Amino acid sequence: MQDPTHFPVSEFGPAIPGMVIGGVGILHVFVAQFAVGAGGLLLWLEHLAGRGDVLARRFLDGFFAFLVLVSFVFGALTGVGMWLTAVQVSAPTIGVMVREFHWLWATEWCFFLLEVVAGYLFFRYRTRLSHRTRVILLALYALASWMSLFLINGILSWQLTPGAWLATHSVWDGFFNPTFWPSLIYRTFVAWTLAALAALFVAQFTAGFDSDERRRLQRSVAPFFAPSALMPLVGLWFLAAIPADSRSWLLGGSVAMTMFLTIAIGASTLLGLYAVAGILWRGLSIQGATAGLLLALAFAATAAGEFVREGSRKPFTIRNVLYSNATTPESIARLRQSGCVTDDPYPLRGPVPPTAQLATGAKVYRRLCAICHTLDGTNGVLHLTATWTDDQLRHNVAQLQRTKPFMPPFAGSAAEGEALVQWLRWHRAERPAAWPGAPDDAAIARIAGWLEEAGTAPGSAAEGRR
Amino acid sequence: MNPLVYDVLYRLLFVAHAVLAAEVAGGTLWLALRGLRAGSNEDPLAGALRDWLPFALGLAITFGVGPLLLLQILDGDAFYTANLLLSHRFMALLPALIVGFYLLYVQKTKWRWVRSRGGRLAVPLVALGCFGYTAFCWSTNHLLAQSEADWAAVYVEQQGYLHRDLPFRLAAFFGVGLQAVAVLAGWQSPALRSDAAGRRRLGTLAAIGAAVQLLALVLHPPVEGVTLLGASGLLVLGATVAVVAGLRRGWWPAATIALAVGVERLAALREAVRVARGGADRAEEYASAQGFALFVVTLAGVGAAIAFGTVRVRRELASRQPRG
Numbered sequence: 001m002q003d004p005t006h007f008p009v010s011e012f013g014p015a016i017p018g019m020v021i022g023g024v025g026i027l028h029v030f031v032a033q034f035a036v037g038a039g040g041l042l043l044w045l046e047h048l049a050g051r052g053d054v055l056a057r058r059f060l061d062g063f064f065a066f067l068v069l070v071s072f073v074f075g076a077l078t079g080v081g082m083w084l085t086a087v088q089v090s091a092p093t094i095g096v097m098v099r100e101f102h103w104l105w106a107t108e109w110c111f112f113l114l115e116v117v118a119g120y121l122f123f124r125y126r127t128r129l130s131h132r133t134r135v136i137l138l139a140l141y142a143l144a145s146w147m148s149l150f151l152i153n154g155i156l157s158w159q160l161t162p163g164a165w166l167a168t169h170s171v172w173d174g175f176f177n178p179t180f181w182p183s184l185i186y187r188t189f190v191a192w193t194l195a196a197l198a199a200l201f202v203a204q205f206t207a208g209f210d211s212d213e214r215r216r217l218q219r220s221v222a223p224f225f226a227p228s229a230l231m232p233l234v235g236l237w238f239l240a241a242i243p244a245d246s247r248s249w250l251l252g253g254s255v256a257m258t259m260f261l262t263i264a265i266g267a268s269t270l271l272g273l274y275a276v277a278g279i280l281w282r283g284l285s286i287q288g289a290t291a292g293l294l295l296a297l298a299f300a301a302t303a304a305g306e307f308v309r310e311g312s313r314k315p316f317t318i319r320n321v322l323y324s325n326a327t328t329p330e331s332i333a334r335l336r337q338s339g340c341v342t343d344d345p346y347p348l349r350g351p352v353p354p355t356a357q358l359a360t361g362a363k364v365y366r367r368l369c370a371i372c373h374t375l376d377g378t379n380g381v382l383h384l385t386a387t388w389t390d391d392q393l394r395h396n397v398a399q400l401q402r403t404k405p406f407m408p409p410f411a412g413s414a415a416e417g418e419a420l421v422q423w424l425r426w427h428r429a430e431r432p433a434a435w436p437g438a439p440d441d442a443a444i445a446r447i448a449g450w451l452e453e454a455g456t457a458p459g460s461a462a463e464g465r466r
Numbered sequence: 467m468n469p470l471v472y473d474v475l476y477r478l479l480f481v482a483h484a485v486l487a488a489e490v491a492g493g494t495l496w497l498a499l500r501g502l503r504a505g506s507n508e509d510p511l512a513g514a515l516r517d518w519l520p521f522a523l524g525l526a527i528t529f530g531v532g533p534l535l536l537l538q539i540l541d542g543d544a545f546y547t548a549n550l551l552l553s554h555r556f557m558a559l560l561p562a563l564i565v566g567f568y569l570l571y572v573q574k575t576k577w578r579w580v581r582s583r584g585g586r587l588a589v590p591l592v593a594l595g596c597f598g599y600t601a602f603c604w605s606t607n608h609l610l611a612q613s614e615a616d617w618a619a620v621y622v623e624q625q626g627y628l629h630r631d632l633p634f635r636l637a638a639f640f641g642v643g644l645q646a647v648a649v650l651a652g653w654q655s656p657a658l659r660s661d662a663a664g665r666r667r668l669g670t671l672a673a674i675g676a677a678v679q680l681l682a683l684v685l686h687p688p689v690e691g692v693t694l695l696g697a698s699g700l701l702v703l704g705a706t707v708a709v710v711a712g713l714r715r716g717w718w719p720a721a722t723i724a725l726a727v728g729v730e731r732l733a734a735l736r737e738a739v740r741v742a743r744g745g746a747d748r749a750e751e752y753a754s755a756q757g758f759a760l761f762v763v764t765l766a767g768v769g770a771a772i773a774f775g776t777v778r779v780r781r782e783l784a785s786r787q788p789r790g
Binding site: 006007008009010069072073074076077078080081083084085087088091094095098099100101102103104105106107109110111112113114116117118120121124125128129130133136137140144170171172345346347348349 | 475521524525527528531532534535538539542543546547549550551553556557560563564567568571617618621622624752755756757758760761764765767768771772775776778779782783786
């Protein structure tokens with residue numbers, strides 16, 4: 001793979017790249033999981049139709065049009081969007097994933113093709129087909145959509161828990177990793193819940209159904225809420241399977257991650273209680289506004305859950321393989337000798353800083369920090385370091401993995417560390433036209449000592465207790 | 467596994483994607499031009515296009531994912547770099563495609579405004595803008611990936627990128643598009659190919675597309691190390707003639723094969739240009755990746771399932787046709 005120094009770095013103004021991929025990812029996951037669940041739900045409704053439920057048949061035909069318009073267009077293209085956004089955020093990460101899993105991605109593509117063809121065949125000819133043929137097409141669609149979830153889940157969960165793959169590099173060890181099964185089962189339950197919620201919502205706003213028919217439709221789709229009662233157990237299974245440090249961040253170590261986890265659990269609990277106890281058990285009848293509110297809760301749960309899943313990987317994008325800033329653990333020692341921006345071919349954008357050291361500092365920031373930070377926007381480094389003295393800056397940069405456990409080790413030379421410090425100081429001073437240009441050799445030596453002391457391994461609680 | 471598998475798959479999937487994407491672009495262009503004409507807009511070709519373009523685009527996107535994956539294997543670093551350099555200008559193709567896709571469905575509705583003269587022009591025109599922008603983005607990305615000398619300047623200036631080959635690539639794409647419309651519309655609507663006037667019309671449409679495509683090839687700036695009008699170029703010429711002749715005579719399978727051959731040779735030229743400009747081919751590095759057998763088995767199974775489903779639907783529809 002190309003040295004990540006040679007990839008240009010995209011900037012997103014006041015937003016961090018994680019927000020961009022998070023935003024696209026949340027939209028895609030929400031719609032895609034709905035599509036997966038809808039496959040099963042539609043098959044169930046057709047089964048009811050075969051037993052004489054005319055209402056189920058009427059609703060199913062209209063609901064499939066909704067599925068096509070949402071999933072085949074928005075779902076498919078946001079899926080492509082995920083890929084392109086992931087390149088913007090971390091091209092090396094995608095490169096490693098493609099290297100390891102491209103045949104599984106190609107297999108997933110086969111199921112996309114089946115999904116599209118079976119889906120369009122049903123969509124176009126559904127009113128003219130026999131019940132048996134409709135069942136066949138819907139079964140093919142449902143199988144294909146679930147298999148695409150099965151395959152992508154293995155690849156994505158590998159990022160957090162590569163498991164035995166780290167030793168064997170077997171694609172099957174990587175695919176069937178420690179969080180594969182809990183995340184697959186959890187996502188399947190989410191998919192069914194989303195599909196049922198969407199069906200309730202659509203039924204409220206589809207012309208041609210009176211209130212009694214809408215109540216009957218509710219009862220028909222309600223069984224798909226039942227598995228959501230098991231989601232807390234599966235969630236606990238997932239928590240138990242993730243690495244201990246990731247778990248500690250979700251349970252208080254990182255206030256942002258803890259907050260997102262709380263939102264995910266809270267929204268899911270409210271939704272699950274209403275769906276299982278209210279709709280499934282008590283048979284409560286809901287109106288359009290309630291259905292919309294439940295969908296909004298589901299969206300909030302999905303959004304928060306995706307932030308948790310992404311954030312719990314820190315400081316890695318692929319655990320023990322690639323840090324968030326596209327540095328590999330094996331390369332850190334080398335980069336501390338050679339420098340991380342020595343061969344960077346991309347000039348700085350905008351006004352050139354007044355000294356060569358400041359220009360180096362800007363490049364170091366771009367290369368190592370800009371993936372997760374902005375300068376003075378979201379997660380802005382100027383805000384985070386505003387009260388640090390100069391030596392605190394030097395010490396905390398050199399021992400980054402001890403400053404925060406979800407930070408990677410500093411992957412540059414001591415001189416680059418000092419350049420970064422000077423660049424931050426220059427910004428704090430509001431970028432004066434003149435700035436001392438001569439490097440402070442004593443400061444660089446101190447940084448070198450701190451780098452040596454911290455080592456190149458990621459931060460750990462055991463290290464802290466030494 | 468033989469690394470050539472990557473190249474073969476890339477070409478096959480790219481041809482399928484290119485034909486379908488070109489049909490969508492060409493079909494939308496034709497509908498927009500049709501919308502400029504006064505009088506009734508109802509004719510079999512317009513009806514067939516409005517009916518089938520959403521499915522064609524869905525398939526085009528699906529087939530496009532294949533080359534997207536395989537290009538990352540062949541020359542991922544250059545592809546990623548071009549993506550990063552173009553940034554939001556490139557990413558904007560996604561909302562453009564979403565809007566264009568939905569407009570194809572809007573075209574199928576019975577909404578009064580859509581069926582009005584203004585709607586018949588505006589809807590395909592905006593959709594054409596969306597698909598044209600998408601084609602522009604992908605072609606720009608592909609050309610920028612081959613232009614390493616320009617990378618640093620593009621990064622600093624943040625003004626996007628215009629390569630001198632771009633107009634010719636886009637012209638060739640739309641030229642293929644008009645041929646694809648003529649060929650595929652005949653398959654999608656048998657009424658179109660069943661009478662001589664219809665075949666002549668489709669043949670004329672294909673001839674216009676062929677002329678545009680050939681002009682683009684002839685006028686294309688020279689590329690060092692690649693003979694654009696060599697064996698592949700001559701095959702492209704022969705294929706376009708065969709497409710037009712096949713359509714006029716009603717030899718639809720022959721015209722379809724000629725279209726596929728012509729697009730495959732254009733794709734081969736495109737790939738030759740990429741390699742001549744320093745593009746990598748890292749297939750050998752990836753050839754030991756696991757999972758190929760699973761892919762082959764799944765592809766066969768999915769192919770069988772699609773064939774089974776399609777044949778079953780066709781038989782059922784045929785059995786429900788009134789007899790006599």
